[in-house]
Amino acid sequence: IAVGDTNLVAPISGEIVAKQLERGDLVNAGTLAFTLDNTRVVKVDFGVPDNMLPHFKMGAPVPVELEALGRSFTGRVTQVAASANRESRVFNIEVTLPNADRSLRVGMIATVRVDQADPQIVPVLPMTALITAESGSNDYSVFTIRERDGKQFAQLKSVRIGEAVGKSVVINEGLLPGERIIVNRTNQLADGTLVRVID
Missing domain, CATH: 2.40.30.170 (Efflux pump adaptor protein, beta barrel domain)
Incomplete structure (x- = not known):
């Protein structure tokens, strides 16, 4: 077949980035002739x-x-x-x-470039600090320490927990910065129990 009687049509538009054939080469159907890059x-x-x-x-x-x-x-x-x-x-x-x-x-x-916001600081407590609702629901509380008239009392506060980190858990909501949390022997406490902090 005369070259002038043939057409070579690319399946996509683009730029030729490599040529696999030279003038005079014998080719068969399906022979790779050029490499195109579609850079749109x-x-x-x-x-x-x-x-x-x-x-x-x-x-x-x-x-x-x-x-x-x-x-x-x-x-x-x-x-x-x-x-x-x-x-x-x-x-x-x-x-x-x-x-x-x-x-x-x-x-x-x-x-x-990845824009990373400043990491949010969240409280993480030992799981021993969590009080589970008697109903067995997903409602949790912790005991914080409240001072009144020079004395310290256990105060029950509801919290919303996040992901577990080993034997600890992230507290997403319910605590204020600086609050002190009772993490041990919480089963011996009730809301308003008199406590003593040992430094």
Whole structure:
């Protein structure tokens, strides 16, 4: 077949980044001729440790900086690995960037920025400090120490618990900064019991 009577049509639009054939080569149907890159959108691939996963939700915006261009872009998380890489122990993340002006090139080095808010300080108590409601529900209380007329008393306060951390538990609601908590022998106390603090 004369070359002039044939057409070579790419299945996608893009740029030729590699040529596998030279003039005069014999080819068969299905022979790879060129490699195309469709750069209307580009993907940034990187890995993060497990404690960073909450910052990369599917569809979430992610700021990306390209030092070579001196510009920042906003991409979207389009893939989050379900399991960690067995060798590196990180989770692979894919962020997709629009590239209408074709300024982004395959192989460029990108920097991904993650805005981390100041960590919230929450109280953590031993589980021995928790008082479970007699009804067996998920209502919990703790004994705080209240002072009156120079004496100290046990005061029962309702709390809302969070996640368990070993033999301790996070208290999400119910306590004020600086409150002192009774953590042992709580089964011997009642609301208003006179107590003595031993430093």
